[in-house]
Each structure stands twice: as structure tokens, then as C-alpha cells.
Amino acid sequence: METVQTDPRPGTRARTIAEMVPLAAERHADRVAVRTKRGGDWVDVRYSEVGTIVNEIALGLLDLGVVQGDRVSILGDTRPEWSYVDFAIATAGGVSVPIYPTSSVGECEWVLADSGAKVVVCEGAGQLAKITAIRDRLPELEAVVVIDPGTGADAPAGDVRSLDEVRRRGRAGDPSSLRERTAAVRPGDPYRIIYTSGTTGRPKGCVLSHRNYRAVLDSMIELEMCRADDVIYLFLPLAHTGALVLQLLSADVGATLGYFGGDQRKVIDELRDVRPTYFPSVPRIFEKIYALVAPSVIAEVGQDRFDEMVSLGVAVRELELAGEAVPAELRARWEAVDEQVFERVRAIFGGRIRQAATGAAPIDEQMHRFFYAAGIPLLEGYGMTETASGVTLGTARDLKFGTVGRPMPSVQVRIADDGEILVRGDNVFESYYRNPAATAEALIDGWLHTGDLGSFDDDGYLRITGRKKDIIITAGGKNLTPANLENDLKKSRYVSHAVMHGDRRPFPSMLITLDEPEIAAWAAANGKLGDLATLAEDPDVIALIQDELSRVNAHYSQVQQVKRFFILDHDLSAETGELTPTMKVKRNVVNERYADRFDALYSTP
Numbered sequence: 001m002e003t004v005q006t007d008p009r010p011g012t013r014a015r016t017i018a019e020m021v022p023l024a025a026e027r028h029a030d031r032v033a034v035r036t037k038r039g040g041d042w043v044d045v046r047y048s049e050v051g052t053i054v055n056e057i058a059l060g061l062l063d064l065g066v067v068q069g070d071r072v073s074i075l076g077d078t079r080p081e082w083s084y085v086d087f088a089i090a091t092a093g094g095v096s097v098p099i100y101p102t103s104s105v106g107e108c109e110w111v112l113a114d115s116g117a118k119v120v121v122c123e124g125a126g127q128l129a130k131i132t133a134i135r136d137r138l139p140e141l142e143a144v145v146v147i148d149p150g151t152g153a154d155a156p157a158g159d160v161r162s163l164d165e166v167r168r169r170g171r172a173g174d175p176s177s178l179r180e181r182t183a184a185v186r187p188g189d190p191y192r193i194i195y196t197s198g199t200t201g202r203p204k205g206c207v208l209s210h211r212n213y214r215a216v217l218d219s220m221i222e223l224e225m226c227r228a229d230d231v232i233y234l235f236l237p238l239a240h241t242g243a244l245v246l247q248l249l250s251a252d253v254g255a256t257l258g259y260f261g262g263d264q265r266k267v268i269d270e271l272r273d274v275r276p277t278y279f280p281s282v283p284r285i286f287e288k289i290y291a292l293v294a295p296s297v298i299a300e301v302g303q304d305r306f307d308e309m310v311s312l313g314v315a316v317r318e319l320e321l322a323g324e325a326v327p328a329e330l331r332a333r334w335e336a337v338d339e340q341v342f343e344r345v346r347a348i349f350g351g352r353i354r355q356a357a358t359g360a361a362p363i364d365e366q367m368h369r370f371f372y373a374a375g376i377p378l379l380e381g382y383g384m385t386e387t388a389s390g391v392t393l394g395t396a397r398d399l400k401f402g403t404v405g406r407p408m409p410s411v412q413v414r415i416a417d418d419g420e421i422l423v424r425g426d427n428v429f430e431s432y433y434r435n436p437a438a439t440a441e442a443l444i445d446g447w448l449h450t451g452d453l454g455s456f457d458d459d460g461y462l463r464i465t466g467r468k469k470d471i472i473i474t475a476g477g478k479n480l481t482p483a484n485l486e487n488d489l490k491k492s493r494y495v496s497h498a499v500m501h502g503d504r505r506p507f508p509s510m511l512i513t514l515d516e517p518e519i520a521a522w523a524a525a526n527g528k529l530g531d532l533a534t535l536a537e538d539p540d541v542i543a544l545i546q547d548e549l550s551r552v553n554a555h556y557s558q559v560q561q562v563k564r565f566f567i568l569d570h571d572l573s574a575e576t577g578e579l580t581p582t583m584k585v586k587r588n589v590v591n592e593r594y595a596d597r598f599d600a601l602y603s604t605p
Contacts, residue, residue, distance in 0.1 A: 010228065011221050011252040016210040018185040019091045020251055025051020028228075028254035034080045036276060037232070037261035042273060045080065047254065057088035057163070058171030059178050064119055064143050064161075068093040068184060069117045071193065074121025075099040075130070077109065078238045080259050080429040081163060083149045083247050085121050086238070091209075093181040095190045097205075098239035100581035101127065104576040107203070109134040110604075111195045115205055116140045116402055122135070124148040128160070170295050187211040191435050194241055194385050205433030206240075206385045215426035216390035217252055219408040223395050225379075226278065230354070233259035233276035235267050236538030237581065241389040242359060246280055268292075268348065280357040282583065283364075285377065290367050291518070293344050305483055310366075313373025319395055342374035343595060355396050362464065363481070365402045366489045372399070380404045382421075382464060384402045386429045386448055389410075391421075392462045403461035413449075413462065415603045421454045422447040422469060453481070470587060471501045478559050480508060485556060492548040493518045498589050499599050500562065509601045510565040511594055512545055512571055533569035542567065564601040568594070 024033070025047050034045040046055075068074060073090045074096060078081055089096040097115045099108055101123065109128050120141060122483040123129045135141070142159065142375035150164045165420060191210045195203035220226065226249045234257055236243035250257045259272040260267060267285060298306045316334045319326050326334070346353060349558055354576045356371070357379045371378050382404035383392040391413060394405030407413045411425040428448045442449055453465045466481035473479055482500035489498040489512070498517040504506035515584060518534055522544070523535055533539050553561040578589055591598070 006422075008071050012216070014252070015187055016185045016189070016215070017087075017191050017213060018182045018210065019247065020248065021051055021054045021087045021091060022182065024251045024254065026165050031228070031254045032256045033254075035252065035256055035258040036080050037270075037405055037452075042258075044256075049300070050084065052250075053167070054087045054091060056167040056170040058092040058170065058181075059091045059173030059175070059375075060166035061088060061119065062167075062177060062181070063092065063169045063173055064166070066092055066484070068181065069095060069190070070119075071095045071097045071117040073097040073099055073112055073117040073120040074239070074251055075101065075113065075120060075127045075529070077101045077145060078235060078243065078259060079123070079147075081189075081347060082123075082238045083257075084202065086149075086244075086247070086253075090185070091178065091182050092189060093185050093189075094337060096192045098192070098244075100237060102581050103130075103296070104577075105133050106129045106205070109137060111205075111238075112138050112141060114195075114383060115193055118147060119143045121145040121147065125150055127486060134334075143298050155547075172558060174331040174366045185210065188215060191292070192244070196385050204435055205439050206429050207431050207433050208385075208388050208429050212388040212429060213245065213248060215410060216408070217249055217387045217425075217530075218243070219390060219410060220249055220393075220456055221253065221288060222409050223391070224392060225395070226250065226253050226255055230276065231258055231278045232256065232278045232280065233258045233260065233271060233274045234280065236265060236282070239581065241385050242280070242383070261564075267426075271348065275352045277352050277354040279349060282481050283358055284583075286356070286358060286363060286367065286371065287491070287493075289345070291369060292348060292491065293341065294370065295493070298342050309341055310370050310373045312337055313342060313375075314369055317372055317375060317377075344422060345371070345374040346376065349376065357381065359383070360488045364425050364487075367491070370450070372401075382452075382462060384450060384452075386442065387423055388427045388429070388452075390427050391423050391450075391542060394461075400461045401455075403457065403463050405462065406460050407462070415455060415477045416449075418468075419453040419455065419465065420463075421452045421464075423451045424448065432498045457484060458568050472500065472508065473504065474502055474559070476559070480560055482508075485552060485560065485562065488509075488552045488555065489549060492545075492552075494522065494544060497585065499572075499585055499587065501591060505602060508560065509561045509598060510549070510562045511597070512544075512565050513568045513570070514541070514551075516571065530572075536567040536569045549563070564604075566597050566601065 012020055012027060014020040014023050028047040032044045033045050034048040035042055072094045074082060074085055086096050097117055099111050119336055120131055124133060131144055142158045144437050145163055145166055147163045189210055190207050191213060192208050195205050195206045200356055232246060232248060232250055232255060234243060238244060258276060267366045293531050310562055312334055316326055345397045353376050357376050361380055369377050377396045377399055379394050383389040383391045390408050391411055392407050411427055414422050416422055424447050453468060453470050454462050455465060456462055466483045470482055472482055484501055486498045489495055495512055497513040499511040514532060519535055549562060574581050578586055580586060
């Protein structure tokens with residue numbers, strides 16, 4: 001009798017992203033794929049249902065005239081329909097082009113025009129209005145689709161159709177034509193063009209192939225980053241490559257993706273509803289959760305005792321992860337501390353949390369230790385759009401505080417003589433769309449020049465030390481890396497953003513913005529009234545921030561210390577153009593927009 005060989009590895013093993021959902025719908029049919037909020041209630045959608053939805057949208061795109069390689073753009077917030085459309089574009093052989101929902105009309109026009117998008121799928125009336133304003137300047141754009149058109153807008157109107165209408169037209173299509181289109185997609189074909197938000201100049205369209213993402217998924221599966229029984233709560237923008245990888249990874253292994261309800265102010269509340277086992281986020285959310293527990297404990301027991309509690313927790317977790325027995329005396333002490341402090345932390349996440357992931361910016365090492373002690377390892381990694389999000393990764397079993405982990409399987413990383421991080425592997429993109437000059441600048445002899453600075457320690461863990469373009473050279477010729485001091489100051493509960501200034505200046509200065517909820521609570525406790533603009537000029541608030549800055553300055557040499565600062569009367573935002581959609585500071589915009597304020601810091605004696 002012939003022996004049938006089966007592939008024991010998890011996942012669909014799809015060669016391309018185009019094949020992934022059809023295979024997931026078959027192999028994970030009865031598993032819950034999506035958990036989403038409708039009318040205030042959380043509802044589940046199974047993989048078999050997702051497969052049907054994606055097929056209908058894909059056939060609808062074929063009906064709209066989308067052919068192999070056509071670009072289809074998505075403009076909207078994170079929601080299940082975003083993923084359905086993205087998968088449908090790939091299944092139909094198209095190339096998805098995401099646009100951040102915070103993008104201006106001009107930014108939307110640039111992405112659509114530069115990519116030559118044939119179709120754009122908008123979330124609702126607000127995003128549709130942006131497209132309407134530029135519609136006559138986009139000759140290659142043939143159709144507009146709206147996910148949530150509102151009452152009475154379901155029927156087609158000109159070249160604007162609802163997503164429901166596209167699905168209905170797809171149901172009348174020929175499934176065999178879709179299967180042929182899916183089968184025709186090759187691993188090296190473009191899967192997605194992501195326009196890098198960039199801190200200077202026009203965004204560049206980074207062309208990423210099915211192979212690029214397949215390589216990253218294979219590495220993450222090998223590192224056991226996601227299991228079939230995981231529930232992942234996702235609020236990060238799907239227009240960003242990091243969230244996209246989690247969308248793909250979830251579908252590949254058959255996990256459940258819980259989509260946030262739409263109001264990012266309620267993310268922490270929704271964690272208790274979804275009860276995830278895996279929570280990817282940005283540092284700010286973890287900082288807010290830390291602030292819900294740590295300050296009250298420190299006020300009760302003192303800083304020294306609090307540090308002892310964290311160290312005790314870290315010691316126990318390290319023994320557990322190593323598979324070693326925890327001595328009875330140590331466990332007894334730990335259980336008392338766990339009940340007093342860390343059970344409260346896990347409860348905020350819903351009580352089932354297995355691990356969390358953080359990226360985009362460094363997270364405080366002490367905070368990292370705190371969550372680890374609570375049994376919630378924060379897995380830091382490093383990647384960028386040009387690497388399909390993956391370069392290095394720390395895992396629960398292989399974690400080192402203060403680093404972004406070791407290189408992922410099949411990814412090569414080395415440090416250039418000037419400290420720049422260079423990357424090579426199947427995860428690395430091949431070109432910027434219609435921009436050979438930028439491609440040649442980024443890819444040299446097969447190595448991606450990331451623009452980031454870093455170093456390896458003796459155990460092969462990578463530390464990020466800054467950006468080449470962010471280095472400040474003072475009037476005295478001293479080279480300063482602003483990110484370290486900025487990030488240390490942002491650990492303060494009262495500080496939202498901190499931007500160092502000082503290129504060709506005698507000393508560093510800084511723009512600081514206030515964390516509105518925290519400073520409002522402080523103001524109320526101190527009998528003060530007023531909005532953010534008023535508090536920014538309050539002498540006591542200025543003194544409070546000076547104390548926070550002095551505490552941070554004490555850890556740096558005299559030449560690195562920030563000597564003067566001003567507090568902005570509002571926070572920085574992507575809407576005002578001061579931050580990228582991924583919340584990175586556009587340093588050139590900040591320096592130019594607040595040049596007078598910076599000049600004033602140096603003009604006073």
C-alpha cells in the first residue's frame with residue numbers, strides 16, 4: 001500500500017497570498033476567523049464564511065474589469081471588510097494599494113495617480129468625499145466602491161458602487177474564471193504597493209511580492225509566533241505592513257482575529273471584551289496600561305519594594321520558561337505579589353493573554369520587565385515596509401530586554417562601518433514603483449540600506465540606536481542621537497511627544513507636548529482649571545515638566561542634555577502633518593513649523 005505523506009507544519013502552506021484564503025476556508029472551515037462588533041455585540045465569522053465573502057468580492061472585481069496586475073486601492077480604517085477586500089484583490093490577481101485613513105486629499109491623489117489605481121474602495125462618506133474632490137484628475141481610476149455607503153446609497157450611481165452591490169454582481173460570476181486567475185499568480189508577482197509615509201519628500205511606492213510576505217510568514221510560523229487557538233485583537237491600521245502581516249499570519253494558521261469596534265479611545269475597554277491571547281500594539285497603549293496599575297502600587301509600597309516585586313516576577317518567569325522548577329519558598333513569595341499586583345494587569349487584557357508584541361518605537365526596559373513579570377512577554381521586533389515588516393524578532397523563549405531580538409530565519413543582517421543596519425533575504429522588496437533612482441539608493445549589491453543605526457551584542461541580539469538622518473550635529477561639532485533622550489522623556493506620564501532640536505546650535509533644546517488625560521488629572525488634583533493650551537503656559541506645569549526633564553537629563557553627559565524647552569499648546573498629529581500615519585515625528589516639519597519658538601529659546605540670555 002502506498003504511504004501518503006502529509007505536511008506536519010502548521011498553516012495553509014499557500015505559495016502565494018492569492019491562494020491563502022481559498023485554502024484557509026477549506027482547511028480551517030469551522031474555526032472562527034473574525035470577531036467583530038455589530039450593533040454593540042461581538043459576533044463571529046467562520047473561515048468558510050470568509051472564503052465565500054472573499055470569492056464574491058473577487059468575482060465582483062473581475063466584473064469591474066480588474067485584470068492580472070491591476071492596482072486596487074483601499075482607503076479606510078481597520079475593519080473586517082478591509083481584510084476581505086485585500087484578500088479579494090490578491091485572489092483576483094490584482095495588487096492592493098492601501099491608503100492611510102488619515103491621509104489628506106492631496107496625499108490620496110498622489111498615491112492613486114502614482115500607482116495608476118483602476119479601482120478605489122472607500123470606507124464611507126468621509127473617505128468618498130476625498131476621492132470625489134480629485135476624481136477628475138485621475139484618468140486611470142475607472143470605478144469607486146464604498147464599504148458603508150449609508151442609507152439609500154446601495155444602488156450603483158455612475159461609477160460609484162456599494163461593496164454589497166459588488167458582492168451581488170460577483171455571485172453571478174463564473175467561479176472557474178476566478179480559480180484560473182488565482183492559479184496564475186506567481187510568488188514573484190507584486191502583491192501590494194505600500195506608499196511609505198516618510199518624514200521627508202513624496203511617499204515612495206514600495207512594491208512587495210507574494211514571496212516577500214511568504215518568507216516572513218514562514219519565519220514567524222517557525223518561531224511559533226501564532227497558534228491556531230490564538231485570539232488576536234487588532235486595532236493597528238491595516239494600511240501598515242505590521243498589521244498586514246498579522247492579518248496574513250492569522251489566516252494562515254487558522255487563528256481568530258478580533259477587530260476593534262472603531263473608537264481607539266476604547267481599546268483598553270475592548271480588551272476585556274475580546275479577551276485576546278495575543279495583543280499587538282504600539283508602546284503608548286502599554287504605557288497607559290502601566291499607568292493604570294504601577295503608580296498606585298508604588299504609592300502604596302514605595303519604589304524600592306515595587307522594583308523588588310518586578311525582579312521577583314522576572315526570576316519566576318525565567319525559571320518557568322526554562323522548564324525549571326520554581327523553589328517552594330520563591331513561589332510562595334511570588335504568589336502573594338502576583339495576587340497583589342500582577343493579576344490586575346492580566347485582568348486588563350481580559351485574563352487570557354499569552355503574549356503581546358510592540359514595535360514602531362522603543363519601549364522602556366523597566367516597563368518591559370514589569371509586563372514580563374506579569375506573565376505578558378512584550379515581543380519587540382524590528383522591520384520596515386521594505387522588508388515586509390520582518391527583520392529581527394524577540395520570542396517568549398528567547399527574549400532580551402532592551403533589544404529587538406535576533407535576525408529571523410533566512411534573514412541576513414549586518415552592520416556597516418558607519419553603524420547602518422543592512423538587510424538581505426527573500427523578505428526584502430525589489431523596487432520602488434516607477435522610481436529606479438530611489439531603488440538604486442536603497443538597494444546596493446543586494447543589501448537593503450535601512451537608514452537605521454544599530455549594533456549587535458555578544459549574543460547576537462540587535463539594539464537600535466537611532467536614524468542616520470536624525471543625527472544632530474551641534475555648533476561645537478558634537479554628534480547627538482536624539483531618539484534616546486526623547487524616548488526616555490516620553491516615559492513620563494505627563495509627556496506625549498518630545499522632539500529634540502539643535503542642529504548647528506550651541507546646545508540641544510526641545511519641543512514637548514502634554515499627555516492630555518494625564519495632565520488634566522494632575523491639574524484637577526492640584527486645583528487648576530483650563531484647557532491644554534492654558535495648562536501649557538501654567539508656571540506649575542512648566543516646573544513639573546522641568547522636573548521630569550531634569551530627571552532624564554541626569555542620565556546623559558553634559559553636552560547631550562537639553563538645556564531649554566517649550567510646551568506646545570496642542571499635541572502633534574498625523575492630521576496636522578506633524579506625524580506620519582505610523583506616528584513617527586516628521587522632524588523637518590516640526591523644525592520648520594516651530595522655527596520661531598526654537599529661535600526664541602536661543603535668543604534669550
